[in-house]
Amino acid sequence: MYLLAMLFARERGTMNGEQAKGIITALRQVPDWIEEVLEQKEAIQKIAGHYHTCEDFFYLGRGLDWAVALEGALKLKE
Numbered sequence: 001m002y003l004l005a006m007l008f009a010r011e012r013g014t015m016n017g018e019q020a021k022g023i024i025t026a027l028r029q030v031p032d033w034i035e036e037v038l039e040q041k042e043a044i045q046k047i048a049g050h051y052h053t054c055e056d057f058f059y060l061g062r063g064l065d066w067a068v069a070l071e072g073a074l075k076l077k078e
Contacts, residue, residue: 002027 006023009015057076061069 006020059069059073
């Protein structure tokens with residue numbers, strides 16, 4: 001999906017080749033970043049154990065992070 005959006009941006013002239021290369025390079029690193037996060041399993045479980053009894057959380061988000069904050073709040077309600 002992201003690559004399709006980049007293609008449209010290139011066609012419209014709102015993204016140049018260097019920007020596209022930078023984004024593709026970053027996208028290729030995503031699996032490594034995910035693996036790094038998954039390697040932190042014990043630390044994540046420790047933090048989750050500390051917060052699992054909390055009933056209230058406050059989510060903040062601005063710009064693109066606004067949607068992430070809404071999704072986080074929704075997941076907590078579930």
